[in-house]
Amino acid sequence: MATTTTATLETTTRSASAAQPLLKVDGLSVTFFTPTGAVHAVRDASFEIKRGEVVGLVGESGCGKSTMAYAIMGYLPGEPEVGGAVYLDGQDMAEFGPAELRKLRGNRIAMVYQDPALALNPTMKVGHQILEAISEHLDLDAAQAAQRMAELIESVGLPDPERIAESYPHQLSGGQQQRIVIAMALACDPDLLLMDEPTTGLDVTTEATILDLVADLKGRVNAGILYVSHNLGVVARIADRVVVMYAGQTVEEAPVRDLFKDPRHPYTVGLLSCVPKPVADEGAVTRLQSIQGSVFPSTQADPGMCLFSDRCPMATDRCTAEAPEPVSVSAAHGSRCFYPHDVSPDLWNESVEREAPHENGKEPTLTVKGLHRVYGKWQRKYLFFGPKVKPPVRAVENVDFNVGAGRTVGIVGESGSGKSTVARSIVGLVPRDSGDVELRGEELSAEADERNADQKGSIRMVFQNPTSSLNPKLPVRHNILRPLQKFTDMSAKEREERACELLESVGLDASYMDRQPLQLSGGQQQRVALAAAFAGDPELIVADEPVSALDVSVQAQVLNLLEDHQREKGTSYVFISHDLGVVRYVSDEILVLYAGHVAECGPAEDVLSAPSHPYTEALLSAAPIPDPDAIPTPIRLGGSVPKQHEQFKGCFFASRCPRKIGDICDNTPPPVQTSPGSPTHEVHCHIPLDELERLQSSPVESRA
C-alpha cells in the first residue's frame, strides 16, 4: 500500500501460495429457521476469488447475495443451518473458533456496508471508529496508530484528515461516510474485502467517485474484492469477473466481458435486457424486456428442477424434471443450465418497436410557470429579537415547463436539487410560494385541499415508497375502490368491475383484491399503487422515483405498464428519477434541475447529447453503463448540492462546475440559450452552445 510507511504493517502481509485461490466458496447453503418455517437463503453457491481481483455478485433482491457475504464473515443471525464450505487461503473457515474468527474480522476480512449512515456509530467520532479497528488488530503505539488513521483517511480521498477524524458521522455527507467505512475496512490491509451494495443509497455523482476509489484500490491493495450489487452498470464498470445469483444459487460465472457480451444463462440475458441504458443506443426505440413473474420463493424447499424454469423462455420438460448442475462452457465461464450453448443474447428480445409517443399538441396538459418554493422562515437568536440566525431554504426557484397531452416530462438531478418539491407543488402537497400551476389552462390552487374533486382526480401522485401512496392497513380492494368512488360517478357494481380491470391491467389477478398491501412484494405494491392512480382516469400522473426501489426486472414491468397506459389513455406524466437510463427511456422531454434551478430542458435526445449543460454532462458521465467496454468519462462532481439560502449572484452551478470559465460564472446569472435546430431545447450557461458541443465531443479536452 503506497500510503503506509510504518514498518509494523509488514506483519500483516501474509504468505499465500499462488496456486490457491484466496477465497473458495464451495456448495455453500444457508437455511434460516423462522417461526413461519425454513428460509433457504442460499441454496448452492460456488465461486472463487483471487488476490487482486474484483468479483461482482449480481442478482435480484432476495437472491441471497448479502446472506452469502455475511456467511463468509461467519456472521449470521439466529442459528441457521450452513452447508458446504468456505475456504480462506485453503483453510476451511468452519475450523475457526470464535476467538480466531474475531481475529479474522476487520483484519483479514473486512466489510463495507450498504448504508454508511447506519453502519457508523452516530455518537462516536469517525476517527475513533477507524482507530478501534487499527488498535484491535495491529501492534502499534498510539502515535503510530493515529498516523495510520490519518493515512487511511487520506488514502480514501478525503481532504483534511484531522478535521474529518474529529467529525461525527452526521456531519459528513453520504459519500464521505462511505469513504470512512472503506477506510475502516482497509485499516489492517485485509486480504478480502466484502462490499455489500456500497453505492446503492448514494447519488449517481457520488457513486461514480466511490467506484473510482474502488477501481483505484484494486491496483493499490493486494486484496480480493467481492462487490455485491444489483446494478449491472456498476458491476460492468469495476468487476473483473461476475457471478450471477438466482434464488440462492450461483447460476453463471464469467469474466466481465464474456458475461456482458456472451451470456450463457437465460437469467443473465434477461437481466441485461431489462436495463434501460443512459447512452444513445437502440434501447430507446425498442420496448424494454421484462422477466415476468418473481424469484423462486426462498420459503420453498428444493423442488429438484431448474429454479428458473417458471420464468425461462427456453424451459423444456427436462428443466422441470431434473435440476441442472453448473457446467463449464469455456475455461473461465460456467453456467447452471442444460442448454448453455443455445442461449442467445436476443433470447428475450423480440425487439418490439415502441409505439411512438403522442404528438405534442397545442394545449399542454400541465403548465408550470415561475414556480418558487422556500422552506422555513428566518429565525432570530432570541426568539423575537436579535440577529437572524437560521435562514430559510430556497428549494425551487423560477421553474418553468409544460407537459403535453399524452407525453412524459422526466425530471433529473441529484438529491436536494428540488425534484420532489416540484412534484409536490404540482399536486399541492407542498404549497408553492409563487408562480402558476395550470391544468389545461385552468389555474390550480396552491394547496390540494382548496382544489375541487375534479381537479384532484385529474392529477394523481405515485411515490417511491408504495406504502405512501396506499393505505397499507386496508386491503387492495379498498385502495382501488376509494379513488373510483371519489373521482367517478360509477355505481358500486361498476366500480367493483373497474377495480378488477385495473388490477388486471397492472398484471395482478382479482385474487389480489382482498390481500393486504403489506403482504405483497415491493413490485406488487407499486403496481397496486399505479392501479389506484389510474383509477380516476387522471390527465396527469406525477411519479416521484416510482421505480427506484424496485429490481431491474420489476422496474421494466412497471415502466412498460406506465407506457401502455399512456399510449392507450393519453395520460401525461411527470416522471422523477435519479437514473438517467430510466429517464431517457420514458421521457419525451427532460428537465435537469440543480439547486432548485433549471439547468437544461428540452427534447430528451437533445438534452442527453452534446451540447449539454455542464451539469447534465457531469450526470451523464457519472451514470454507470452496463457495458464493460464503455470508456469511463473522467468528469466527476465532488461535494453535494448546496442548500441555498440567498439568491445566487451568478450561476447556480458555479461552486461545482467542472467547466467554469471565470468570474462571469460567479457574478452574472447565466443566459438562456436555445439551440438553433431545436427551439425548445434550453441551456442555462455562459458557454456558447457551439463551444460546449466542441468541448463535449472531444475526449482529450474533457480530461484537462
Add this chain to the structure above:
Amino acid sequence: MTRFLVRRISLIVVTLFVVSAAIFAITEILPGDVAQMVMGQGATEQNLKHIRETLGLDRPAPVRYLEWIGGVVRGDMGDSFVQKIPVTEVIEPRLANSLILAAFAFLVAVPSAVAIGVWMGVRHGSKTDHAVSVGSLVAISLPEFVTGVLLIVVFSSFLGWFPSSSAILPGTSPLTRPLILVLPTLTLTGVLFAYIMRMTRANVIEVLNTQYVRTAVLKGLPMRRVLLRHVVPNAMLPTISVIAVNMGWMLGGLIIVENVFAYPGLGQLLLTSINTRDVPLLQTLALIIAGTYALSNLVADLSYGALDPRIRLT
C-alpha cells in the same frame, strides 16, 4: 442554543405564573379560610374579622394576588398565615429533608437500574430477564402508598427491622437517624427503579440490533468492548433524559411517601398548608414543585443535547 434557552426559560416563567394564579384561584373557591381554620369552630364573627384584617384578607382577591406576585418578584415570598414567620424560614429545613430523601432514592435507584437494565438487555429472552420484567411491571403498577404500607407491614410490624414512622423532632436532621430513611427510600425507589430499568433494557435491545453494532462486531472487537463502547453509550442517551424527567415526576411520589411515613419534608408541609388554607405557604410550595418539574424537563433536553452530537437545540 441561546434561542432554545430563551424560549424554554420564558416558557417556564409563564408556566409558573399560570400555576400560581390557578392555585390562588382554587384557594379562593375552597370553602373556609385561614381565619376559620386557625380559630376553629367556636370563633366569633368579631375574632374572624380581626384576623382577616390583620392578614389583609378583607381586600379583594386580585389585589392580594398582585401584591403577592409583586413580593415574589422582589424575592419576598411573604409570611406564613399560621406560623407568622417568613415562608422561606418554614420551608428551608423541610426542603433539606426532602432533598435528602430524594437524593437517597436516586442514588439507590439509578445506578442499580441502569446496571441491571443493561444486563437484562444483553440477555433478553432468558428466564431471569422474564422474571425481572414481570417484577418491574408489578412495581410500576403499584402506587407508592401501597408499596409503602406493604413495606411497613413486612419490615416494621413483622420483622421489626426499621421504624414504621420516620417522624423526627423539628430542628434535627434525618441523617442523625439514618434507619428512618430506609423504608421511605425503598418505597420511592421502587417505581423509579423499575421504570429506568425497563427503559434501559429496551434501549439496549434496540441498539444491539443496529447496523453500527454489527459494524463493531465485524471489526473484530471483543464483545465486552462492543458493549461498553458502542451499545451502552447509545442506549443511555434516551435513558438519561428519562432519568432527568423523573426528577420532577418523583416529587409526586415524595408527597405521598412523606405522608405515609410522617416524614417532615415538603410533601407533608404541602398537605398541612392546604388543610390550614395557608395561602402564601401553599403558593410557594406550588411554585417550587412546578419549578422543579419544569427545570428537570429542561435538564433532560439539555443533557440529551449535550450527549448526542446529532442534536442541535434550537
